[in-house]
Amino acid sequence: MSNPHPDTFRLSFLCPRYWGIWIGYGLLRLIGWLPYQTKFRVGKTIGRLLYRVAPSRRRLVRKNLTIAFPEKTDNDLASLVKEHFESLGISLIETSINLWGDHRKGPNNNQTGTHQHYKGLENLEKVAGQGVLLLVPHFTTLETTGLMLSKITQFRPIYRKHDNALMEYLITKSRTLTSGEGDTVKPLMNTDTRAMIKALKAGEAMMILPDQRYRAKGKVDVPFFGRPAPSNPGICKLAKLGNAKVLPVFTRRIGTDYELNILPGLENFPTGDDYQDVLRLHALYEAEIRENPAQYLWSHNRWSLKKGKDF
Template sequence: MTQLPQFSRALLHPRYWFTWLGITLLYLLVLLPYPVLYYIGCGLGRLSMRFLKRRVTVARRNLELCFPDMPLAEREAMVVRNFESLGMGLIETGMAWFWPDWRVSRWFQVSGLEHIAKAATDQKGVLLIGMHFLTLELGARIFGIHNPGIGVYRPNDNALLDWLQTWGRMRSNKSMLDRKDLKGMIRALKNGDIIWYAPDHDYGPRSSVFVPFFAVEQAASTKGSYLLIRSGNPAVIPFVPRRLPSGKGYEMVILPEERDIPLENEQATAARMNKIVEHGVLMAPEQYMWLHRRFKTRPDGQPSLY
């Protein structure tokens, strides 16, 4: 069972003072009007390209691998927009953790809530398929305002940030589960809960099978989807929180339930889940986390793609 972090006096130790300073500055920053935050966030993202050169290289490589037919100029423009989205992702984390519900809701359009309601009517839990968009924190917050659920997360190595991200995410959600707590996730699904779940990262060779993802024929993809869907029998519902252009706010699109997920083996399930993720990514490709080394795990004997 996942033990959630609690605030303690140990978090006031001087080793955390620099982190507290950053948190305070982020809190004060997000008091500004959203159009100003949009301008600042995009500017920070472009500026970060000068200092995060390795991540720029990773983003370029991921786009090259996934979209080999995309013209070079278009891919380069996508990289710039992606880092603008990275800057906004930092701002949006502060918005998600510190804004009141009314202010978050003011900047969001939400569609597809009927798909969640239908699952509740059918007395089924929901495996809410998220993707690692840079709008992740804010998307989870607005979804929770409408339908509180349970988030799946990786505990942070910094104890203060671990507590803060849990506190922030639980402002509009019910609880959190460690991503390794499969039994807890299955139990929650059987109880009719909503589990926020992202199957689109590389979780290493022991936890993965190799199936296509965009143009990469053998991408390490999690085995967890097979276990959760087979054991929990949930409604599998994807959602996409995407940022609208020119500081106009956000749109959260909850897509219809994905039916007939193949469960004959882990590979078949993972391949179908990757197709679901691809569809979601293409709804806002410049906002996806391309700077992550998505393809770092390779089949035995194959060279690194980076």
């Protein structure tokens, strides 16, 4: 029997081994009913709790920030770690908004949209009709980035399959959105290269998250904040084989508002030199991270640090 599609509910999801996930999911649903401003206060509180109950993750965040910003004082780093955990907590709130926000009720419901602002829309318009790779690094605003993009263009989010079947179902459900044109936007698994290239050649857009640690065949070690980081050059190959333009997209959370900025399509990309191409992308990420350090995903082990030795 073939495996069910990830957005198909299974009765096995009701088994006791999934109850912990359902409890967390239920709490997110309760948060979804709170007033908009209150959600963010709750998110910060969740982040502060995570800071206290996850010492290993807290040490990893601190080490990553120390590598990226060696010029910062201990007090500055300590404040940045706490601010980052608050941002992580708010990202859970953003997942709740993505799952149950007013946009789910129809394209004319735009209460959340009053807090969302766009820059660089002309850059997206310039590549209309061509395959597009929307390059979205791992900031804690990721869920909101997908939601905001869905309001202005139809695209396919690229994602890595989750090891837990219920989490896979819930993530797929969260990232399946209705575009501004009323079309359904469904995620595409990152292992389906053939489908991705086909979509790009057909003039479709895809949102891809290219900046996390990559240790599979074909990786390249490219400096990230001056330290070699195992990186995936796959975006270079996708852009070439799909004849696609690459547009970096960055989203900043400013209080309870959001600003999504679409940068111009990269010229002369890819060049055929994976190392130099990824180095160019890293420079773009670093520039944005320096402007918005607390909202980058420092809780990820980007440099393959060893627990107990490095943090």
